[in-house]
Amino acid sequence: MEPDCTAVCGISRVRALELMLQYLPQESMQKHSLATEAIMRALACKLGRDEDLWGIAGLLHDLDYNETRETMARHGLVTEQILTEQGVAPDIIQSIKAHNADKLGFRRTMEFEHALVCAECITGLIVATALVYPDKKIAAVKPASVIKRMKQKEFARSVNRDHIRECELIGIPLEEFAVLSLDAMVEIGPQLGL
Numbered sequence: 001m002e003p004d005c006t007a008v009c010g011i012s013r014v015r016a017l018e019l020m021l022q023y024l025p026q027e028s029m030q031k032h033s034l035a036t037e038a039i040m041r042a043l044a045c046k047l048g049r050d051e052d053l054w055g056i057a058g059l060l061h062d063l064d065y066n067e068t069r070e071t072m073a074r075h076g077l078v079t080e081q082i083l084t085e086q087g088v089a090p091d092i093i094q095s096i097k098a099h100n101a102d103k104l105g106f107r108r109t110m111e112f113e114h115a116l117v118c119a120e121c122i123t124g125l126i127v128a129t130a131l132v133y134p135d136k137k138i139a140a141v142k143p144a145s146v147i148k149r150m151k152q153k154e155f156a157r158s159v160n161r162d163h164i165r166e167c168e169l170i171g172i173p174l175e176e177f178a179v180l181s182l183d184a185m186v187e188i189g190p191q192l193g194l
């Protein structure tokens with residue numbers, strides 16, 4: 001049985017997963033959420049932070065995606081309502097709102113906030129890089145390829161490079177962040193179908 005993280009997160013991993021699957025029926029969003037969770041857990045482990053707290057934030061960060069995709073200025077705010085009702089820890093909710101800080105009109109200042117935005121953004125770049133390979137497997141992707149693709153502005157244009165570079169604000173050089181993120185995603189490769 002999975003250990004229960006409710007005491008720290010205000011929600012169990014089982015319940016958080018249930019909510020994510022309920023609000024995000026698209027497979028692509030489910031995979032993006034799981035990948036973000038895996039990278040957040042790896043970042044927390046590296047920085048000595050709480051892995052469940054950071055992981056649950058990754059898992060739930062896009063919960064209101066379908067409700068706010070037309071009104072991005074609300075992205076994160078609807079999630080705040082849902083998660084507040086569920087009794088989720090305020091730190092998680094704050095960091096989720098902060099991944100859309102640009103549109104919500106504030107600046108990210110905390111380590112947890114920078115971690116979530118760089119984690120969720122690099123998943124897009126890694127998936128796009130993997131899809132270029134013949135077998136489309138993440139395990140075949142090299143960190144150097146991710147870095148190379150990052151520098152090609154036309155490649156996966158919608159992925160915000162500045163957001164990925166926020167890893168450096170939490171003391172993790174870009175190359176190291178690419179390695180950590182790839183490793184984390186390879187570990188859950190079967191779940192991602194990549």
Ligand SMILES: [Fe+2]
Binds near residue numbers: 032
């Ligand atoms: Fe996201």
